[in-house]
Amino acid sequence: MPIIVLFIIFLSLNGVLWYQRPNPHLWLFGSLFLGVVWSLVFMRFITREAPNE
Numbered sequence: 001m002p003i004i005v006l007f008i009i010f011l012s013l014n015g016v017l018w019y020q021r022p023n024p025h026l027w028l029f030g031s032l033f034l035g036v037v038w039s040l041v042f043m044r045f046i047t048r049e050a051p052n053e
Contacts, residue, residue, distance in 0.1 A: 003045055010038050 017030045 003042075006041055010034065 014031075014034055017027065017034070021027065022030070
């Protein structure tokens with residue numbers, strides 16, 4: 001469930017960035033920042049160990 005919430009937040013931030021179309025440098029660095037953050041969160045999520053049952 002938390003990954004779905006993070007995914008919706010990521011898509012929303014990405015959509016706002018593309019809708020606002022700020023100057024090219026802010027657009028580039030914003031996209032890079034969102035990509036790096038999403039990659040780190042996603043990799044951490046898929047590499048975590050399953051809880052012991």
